[in-house]
Amino acid sequence: MLKNINTSQKMDKDEYKKEINSLGLRLSEMQRVCKDEKIPIMVIVEGWSAAGKGSRIRSLIRYLDPRGFEVFTTNKTTEDERFRPYMWRFWKVLPAKGRIHIYDRSWYQSIMSGHRKKEAKLAAPVYDITSFEKTITDNGGVIVKLFLHISKSEQEQRLTLLAEDPNTAWRVNNSDIKQNRKYKKNRDRFERMLSETNHNAAHWTIVEADDSRFADVKVYRTVLAAMESAVQAKRDKTTENVDIVLSAIPEGSSKLAEADLSLKIGRDDYSTRLKAAQNDLERIHNAMYKHRLPAAMVFEGWDAAGKGGAIIRTVASLDPRGYKVAPYGAPNDVENAHHYLWRFWNEVPKAGHMTVFDRSWYGRVMVERVEGFCSTADWKRAFGEINDFEKQLVDSGIVLLKFWLHIDPDEQLKRFELRTNTPAKEWKITDEDWRNRDKWDQYLEAVDEMINRTSTEHAPWTIVEANDKLFARIKVIETVRDRLDEALSF
Amino acid sequence: MLKNINTSQKMDKDEYKKEINSLGLRLSEMQRVCKDEKIPIMVIVEGWSAAGKGSRIRSLIRYLDPRGFEVFTTNKTTEDERFRPYMWRFWKVLPAKGRIHIYDRSWYQSIMSGHRKKEAKLAAPVYDITSFEKTITDNGGVIVKLFLHISKSEQEQRLTLLAEDPNTAWRVNNSDIKQNRKYKKNRDRFERMLSETNHNAAHWTIVEADDSRFADVKVYRTVLAAMESAVQAKRDKTTENVDIVLSAIPEGSSKLAEADLSLKIGRDDYSTRLKAAQNDLERIHNAMYKHRLPAAMVFEGWDAAGKGGAIIRTVASLDPRGYKVAPYGAPNDVENAHHYLWRFWNEVPKAGHMTVFDRSWYGRVMVERVEGFCSTADWKRAFGEINDFEKQLVDSGIVLLKFWLHIDPDEQLKRFELRTNTPAKEWKITDEDWRNRDKWDQYLEAVDEMINRTSTEHAPWTIVEANDKLFARIKVIETVRDRLDEALSF
Numbered sequence: 001m002l003k004n005i006n007t008s009q010k011m012d013k014d015e016y017k018k019e020i021n022s023l024g025l026r027l028s029e030m031q032r033v034c035k036d037e038k039i040p041i042m043v044i045v046e047g048w049s050a051a052g053k054g055s056r057i058r059s060l061i062r063y064l065d066p067r068g069f070e071v072f073t074t075n076k077t078t079e080d081e082r083f084r085p086y087m088w089r090f091w092k093v094l095p096a097k098g099r100i101h102i103y104d105r106s107w108y109q110s111i112m113s114g115h116r117k118k119e120a121k122l123a124a125p126v127y128d129i130t131s132f133e134k135t136i137t138d139n140g141g142v143i144v145k146l147f148l149h150i151s152k153s154e155q156e157q158r159l160t161l162l163a164e165d166p167n168t169a170w171r172v173n174n175s176d177i178k179q180n181r182k183y184k185k186n187r188d189r190f191e192r193m194l195s196e197t198n199h200n201a202a203h204w205t206i207v208e209a210d211d212s213r214f215a216d217v218k219v220y221r222t223v224l225a226a227m228e229s230a231v232q233a234k235r236d237k238t239t240e241n242v243d244i245v246l247s248a249i250p251e252g253s254s255k256l257a258e259a260d261l262s263l264k265i266g267r268d269d270y271s272t273r274l275k276a277a278q279n280d281l282e283r284i285h286n287a288m289y290k291h292r293l294p295a296a297m298v299f300e301g302w303d304a305a306g307k308g309g310a311i312i313r314t315v316a317s318l319d320p321r322g323y324k325v326a327p328y329g330a331p332n333d334v335e336n337a338h339h340y341l342w343r344f345w346n347e348v349p350k351a352g353h354m355t356v357f358d359r360s361w362y363g364r365v366m367v368e369r370v371e372g373f374c375s376t377a378d379w380k381r382a383f384g385e386i387n388d389f390e391k392q393l394v395d396s397g398i399v400l401l402k403f404w405l406h407i408d409p410d411e412q413l414k415r416f417e418l419r420t421n422t423p424a425k426e427w428k429i430t431d432e433d434w435r436n437r438d439k440w441d442q443y444l445e446a447v448d449e450m451i452n453r454t455s456t457e458h459a460p461w462t463i464v465e466a467n468d469k470l471f472a473r474i475k476v477i478e479t480v481r482d483r484l485d486e487a488l489s490f
Numbered sequence: 491m492l493k494n495i496n497t498s499q500k501m502d503k504d505e506y507k508k509e510i511n512s513l514g515l516r517l518s519e520m521q522r523v524c525k526d527e528k529i530p531i532m533v534i535v536e537g538w539s540a541a542g543k544g545s546r547i548r549s550l551i552r553y554l555d556p557r558g559f560e561v562f563t564t565n566k567t568t569e570d571e572r573f574r575p576y577m578w579r580f581w582k583v584l585p586a587k588g589r590i591h592i593y594d595r596s597w598y599q600s601i602m603s604g605h606r607k608k609e610a611k612l613a614a615p616v617y618d619i620t621s622f623e624k625t626i627t628d629n630g631g632v633i634v635k636l637f638l639h640i641s642k643s644e645q646e647q648r649l650t651l652l653a654e655d656p657n658t659a660w661r662v663n664n665s666d667i668k669q670n671r672k673y674k675k676n677r678d679r680f681e682r683m684l685s686e687t688n689h690n691a692a693h694w695t696i697v698e699a700d701d702s703r704f705a706d707v708k709v710y711r712t713v714l715a716a717m718e719s720a721v722q723a724k725r726d727k728t729t730e731n732v733d734i735v736l737s738a739i740p741e742g743s744s745k746l747a748e749a750d751l752s753l754k755i756g757r758d759d760y761s762t763r764l765k766a767a768q769n770d771l772e773r774i775h776n777a778m779y780k781h782r783l784p785a786a787m788v789f790e791g792w793d794a795a796g797k798g799g800a801i802i803r804t805v806a807s808l809d810p811r812g813y814k815v816a817p818y819g820a821p822n823d824v825e826n827a828h829h830y831l832w833r834f835w836n837e838v839p840k841a842g843h844m845t846v847f848d849r850s851w852y853g854r855v856m857v858e859r860v861e862g863f864c865s866t867a868d869w870k871r872a873f874g875e876i877n878d879f880e881k882q883l884v885d886s887g888i889v890l891l892k893f894w895l896h897i898d899p900d901e902q903l904k905r906f907e908l909r910t911n912t913p914a915k916e917w918k919i920t921d922e923d924w925r926n927r928d929k930w931d932q933y934l935e936a937v938d939e940m941i942n943r944t945s946t947e948h949a950p951w952t953i954v955e956a957n958d959k960l961f962a963r964i965k966v967i968e969t970v971r972d973r974l975d976e977a978l979s980f
Contacts, residue, residue, distance in 0.1 A: 029914075032917060054809065054811070057810060057811075058809065058810060061810055062806065065798070065802070066801060066802060066805055066815035066846070067798070067801075067815050067817035067848055068817075070814060071810035071811050072811075073811045078568065078569070078570075079568070080568075102810070104811060308555070308557070311556060311557075312555070312556060315556055316552065319544065319548065320547060320548060320551055320561035320592070321544070321547075321561050321562075321563045321594060324560060325556035325557050327557035327558075332822075332823050332824055333822050333823050333824075334822055334823075334824050356556070358557055424519075427522060
């Protein structure tokens with residue numbers, strides 16, 4: 001692929017001027033259309049050292065409204081980034097719907113830089129990257145991937161020119177020189193990267209870049225084409241209408257039906273075990289901090305199942321500087337303007353820290369599904385997206401625990417009535433709680449499917465029998481303690 | 491003050507249990523009330539080393555709903571923080587309305603640490619800090635400032651205990667030991683800090699902390715009292731109803747009236763000067779990056795005055811990795827849940843970078859004033875708040891430029907009509923533009939007063955005569971060039 005490409009194609013100045021002007025006006029128009037259609041656009045610019053990445057970006061933005069785009073440079077990582085999953089830094093700067101983000105180098109840097117000696121390790125980032133790109137495009141985003149390709153002699157010439165000019169000499173470093181010296185070997189490496197990450201969701205475009213005019217025009221055209229086809233797809237509702245076929249779930253495999261809701265615990269036993277678990281957790285939390293072990297806990301469950309009470313008791317003995325409880329309700333408008341996973345990525349814990357997610361990304365396959373806040377294709381696709389997301393968390397070293405607090409409808413009714421009749425608890429009950437209750441069966445079906453499809457080896461669900469609050473709290477805190485203790489002992 | 495305080499007051503265990511339980515229930519209730527009343531609360535915990543800051547915080551949160559508070563530790567600064575004004579890191583983590591943020595150490599660290607040898611430098615942070623605290627509380631926030639005070643012997647004992655235990659030895663460092671050895675000198679220093687920063691907007695509470703139970707109860711009581719009085723003030727609309735008296739503006743001092751809107755420039759002259767200025771700016775922008783000079787530009791002006799066109803041409807030649815255009819419209823709901831300056835603090839440029847504010851914090855004294863989106867007291871107070879904010883930017887080394895693009899009503903009408911009648915420009919005109927136009931005189935009064943009150947020595951306004959678009963663009967870009975060039979030459 002790279003080998004047989006003629007990088008030295010040229011365009012003369014007059015033709016260029018005419019072309020760019022007409023493409024530029026279309027680009028400017030498409031920026032407005034994509035804004036109106038609320039399509040987020042990511043353009044990543046990769047390529048050889050000195051291939052002109054910066055110059056192409058500067059040319060590309062000439063016709064764009066500066067209020068609607070932003071340029072990001074992939075620099076050396078900060079501590080905040082190193083202590084989190086690799087893709088976190090890119091999720092953080094995901095464009096909101098209607099905006100254009102341009103990346104001078106990108107998530108491909110971990111592969112491009114070639115730092116990782118063991119090629120076997122390549123598999124993981126490739127999977128993470130393609131799954132990332134897929135979830136972006138599946139949810140209506142556009143990713144344009146440009147690879148600026150220059151010949152060995154062109155690169156050598158450019159590096160020499162840069163090095164000779166005292167104003168630009170600082171831009172040339174050893175790894176650039178080395179890249180040129182081992183051009184063929186690197187070309188093979190890039191070739192492999194390109195083919196392994198060239199998938200339907202986001203194709204690579206090789207830009208022949210010896211001639212900057214030719215390259216400019218190809219960049220403009222590629223970006224334009226991507227925007228236009230995204231607008232078309234949006235208008236045709238291509239993603240919404242796609243028919244997603246999920247594997248069948250065997251009859252009678254409901255995990256919820258198996259839960260024994262009569263499980264109980266005595267008050268004395270409760271106090272003793274709670275105290276013991278809290279003491280253990282305090283010690284474990286300190287050790288986690290010391291060993292930089294991060295953890296994420298997801299709490300889901302029926303309204304009034306006791307999530308809040310279980311969370312409070314689980315974190316009660318912990319140093320508040322080392323954990324955070326992140327509560328999630330309906331998304332606010334900034335959150336709504338982003339990919340649905342964005343607001344959860346923002347709270348992914350740093351090494352040594354803990355995030356408690358009070359409701360979570362599972363909203364997609366529960367409330368959003370049942371209430372019709374997303375399309376059928378959206379929630380069906382979400383099972384895979386969620387499994388991939390969780391796999392990235394776990395692969396990066398995060399201990400992930402997921403709790404479903406389960407009660408039956410009678411118990412819920414009792415608690416709702418108690419809340420309604422107790423002035424101090426009245427604030428805890430809303431009309432929405434009653435409305436959700438009316439849809440118990442629909443929710444039950446959704447939850448059953450959710451637990452079935454997202455109980456993976458790396459992130460299994462723990463179903464907590466919660467008709468007895470005391471039993472539920474003990475089961476939660478002891479599970480947390482045991483799982484974290486186990487993780488520490490590795 | 492500190493000297494004569496008896497730090498060793500005690501409380502017995504039974505009394506403590508009863509007290510804390512009853513205070514805790516009230517605190518939990520007040521947390522809900524403050525959430526409903528949308529009052530943001532900041533609790534900062536300062537004090538001697540080993541005074542028990544961490545322990546007091548852990549006790550304080552025992553009765554709080556973990557979904558409504560967050561604890562922050564003031565650690566060593568990151569590069570992102572060091573390259574921005576000192577208060578930036580605290581603005582970033584300002585609580586949204588209704589939330590409680592607790593700070594283990596705080597913005598007082600720069601004074602507490604005593605790193606700055608020259609005590610003369612103390613004046614600046616004290617002013618920045620008190621003005622920060624004032625703007626928070628004036629806008630309905632609560633700041634509780636706790637100083638944990640222990641005696642010299644108590645501190646010595648605690649440090650020794652910590653140092654002897656291998657599990658805690660790492661927590662004691664040289665500066666702690668030194669703090670104890672020079673206890674008296676430090677006490678005098680802290681004393682001075684406390685008295686200089688003890689103002690009506692946010693009083694200090696000295697917590698006698700030799701006995702942890704006594705300290706706990708005092709912390710609870712102080713936080714409770716602050717919350718209760720904030721709720722009362724909110725219900726009485728104390729801040730809204732305050733009568734703010736501004737200095738009189740002399741008759742006939744309208745800067746806008748003086749603007750000569752007949753100023754014009756020829757097309758050829760325009761092209762030559764634009765090209766020259768863009769070339770200069772490209773060079774200057776590189777030099778700014780190299781010398782880590784940051785800049786902020788504010789663009790305000792009438793609808794259709796040509797802000798967008800001027801901005802595009804000013805940044806056209808710049809490396810997009812070194813600047814950002816931040817457009818501001820009506821605040822979204824996250825922004826609305828914060829102090830009105832918060833969303834602008836978030837975009838304060840890093841050293842060596844440039845932010846172009848396309849509309850800005852001046853919305854407070856223009857659209858919010860005219861449309862009644864804030865109280866009269868709010869916008870009257872805003873002049874001082876804005877001047878203080880800008881002073882902090884400038885003091886930290888940011889070059890701040892402010893442009894008002896001025897046209898007359900006839901010119902505006904012509905441009906509105908052109909937009910309405912040109913399909914390619916129709917998107918630029920909205921009903922709101924026409925509505926604003928009907929209030930020309932009210933806006934004129936507001937703008938005149940704004941320019942009068944916020945043209946400070948550190949941040950003067952540049953009025954741009956913009957009836958002729960070409961003239962306006964040249965005036966903007968040449969002003970930017972000259973001011974930045976001048977700043978670089980220092």
